[in-house]
Amino acid sequence: MLIDGKKRTAIWPDPNGEGVFIIDQTRLPHAVETVLLRELADAARAIRDMQVRGAPLIGVTAAYGMALAMRADQSDETMSKAAEILRATRPTAVNLAWALARMTTFLGPMPEPLRRDAAFAFAKHLAEKDVACNEAIGEHGLALIRAAAEKRRGQPVRILTHCNAGWLATVDWGTATAPIYKAQAAGIPLHVFVDETRPRNQGASLTAFELGQQKVPHTLIVDNAGGHLMQRGEIDLALVGADRIAANGDVCNKIGTYLKALAARDCGLPFYVAAPVSTLDFALAEGGLIPIEERAPDEVTFISGLADSGEVIQVRIAPRDTQARNPGFDVTPARLVSGIITEKGVFDARGQALAALA
Numbered sequence: 294m295l296i297d298g299k300k301r302t303a304i305w306p307d308p309n310g311e312g313v314f315i316i317d318q319t320r321l322p323h324a325v326e327t328v329l330l331r332e333l334a335d336a337a338r339a340i341r342d343m344q345v346r347g348a349p350l351i352g353v354t355a356a357y358g359m360a361l362a363m364r365a366d367q368s369d370e371t372m373s374k375a376a377e378i379l380r381a382t383r384p385t386a387v388n389l390a391w392a393l394a395r396m397t398t399f400l401g402p403m404p405e406p407l408r409r410d411a412a413f414a415f416a417k418h419l420a421e422k423d424v425a426c427n428e429a430i431g432e433h434g435l436a437l438i439r440a441a442a443e444k445r446r447g448q449p450v451r452i453l454t455h456c457n458a459g460w461l462a463t464v465d466w467g468t469a470t471a472p473i474y475k476a477q478a479a480g481i482p483l484h485v486f487v488d489e490t491r492p493r494n495q496g497a498s499l500t501a502f503e504l505g506q507q508k509v510p511h512t513l514i515v516d517n518a519g520g521h522l523m524q525r526g527e528i529d530l531a532l533v534g535a536d537r538i539a540a541n542g543d544v545c546n547k548i549g550t551y552l553k554a555l556a557a558r559d560c561g562l563p564f565y566v567a568a569p570v571s572t573l574d575f576a577l578a579e580g581g582l583i584p585i586e587e588r589a590p591d592e593v594t595f596i597s598g599l600a601d602s603g604e605v606i607q608v609r610i611a612p613r614d615t616q617a618r619n620p621g622f623d624v625t626p627a628r629l630v631s632g633i634i635t636e637k638g639v640f641d642a643r644g645q646a647l648a649a650l651a
């Protein structure tokens with residue numbers, strides 16, 4: 294997708310072979326800065342500190358992290374140590390474990406001297422596959438937006454989204470945004486309502502940024518406004534991403550997603566989840582078993598933003614001794630999900646067909 298009119302991806306190999314570049318997402322939207330990841334520790338830090346975030350991008354960064362570890366030492370021991378370090382960075386998005394499993398299954402049987410180059414090539418292959426999956430999600434989701442557009446008779450289709458399941462959360466296209474970008478390209482009028490997504494505000498800082506760069510009409514709303522807009526008939530459908538989907542179709546995504554799904558059900562609106570098959574975790578029978586990341590309370594008691602000085606600062610918004618709790622994700626039961634849009638088609642979250650993707 295585009296930043297300042299130039300085609301960008303969220304991660305790309307250094308043409309000089311020094312490592313892999315990322316866009317530092319902790320600096321967006323105020324600055325577009327790139328960071329070169331040269332070794333395993335850089336990749337692990339980038340995931341842990343959320344310079345990269347979003348389930349598919351975490352997975353691809355972990356794959357490159359493994360490749361960076363293999364540049365230094367190609368032994369079995371380094372491979373399993375690297376996987377352990379990367380797996381410990383963030384617990385909820387299953388794409389991380391998925392990518393590490395793909396890397397170790399590929400590299401494991403290979404003679405050690407071949408692993409160095411093969412690891413990097415395979416990480417690049419996973420990155421390219423992510424782009425293709427998301428584009429396919431876009432095509433499948435486009436059909437749903439087209440159907441909504443027919444009912445709107447030329448008026449913009451109004452889509453509510455939560456967090457950032459955009460191209461910045463993947464290598465390119467995004468998951469929830471892929472159908473939006475495809476619909477825009479098809480000339481379907483759209484308007485996206487962007488939940489700010491407290492506490493880290495990925496909606497305000499990332500989704501609003503990327504939709505703005507792509508010139509998709511959008512409006513930023515506070516997290517609590519979605520239900521009100523749905524009730525007033527100002528939303529046609531909700532479209533979100535996922536960090537992990539259990540075998541029974543329960544969807545784990547950014548905290549607050551569940552409330553949007555409840556409101557959508559109450560208002561009789563479709564609630565769609567867009568995710569690649571790599572986000573499905575058939576090892577977990579139901580959503581209650583998904584590990585939910587508990588993040589620092591400081592993210593709740595402080596808020597960060599751009600000061601008049603041009604500096605990004607943190608300001609306290611609660612009394613000094615306030616206790617805060619900060620679960621990063623929640624689980625939306627499958628019964629509230631209208632459909633899961635994958636690269637293989639749109640599936641009923643509770644249907645048999647979803648299980649066939651295992």
Ligand code: MRU
Pocket residue numbers: 346347348349386455456457458459462463467468469495533534535536546547548621
């Ligand atoms: O904490 P984050 O920013 O990594 O959370 C991201 C989300 O919850 C996204 O909605 C999800 O990963 C889907 S990304 C295509």
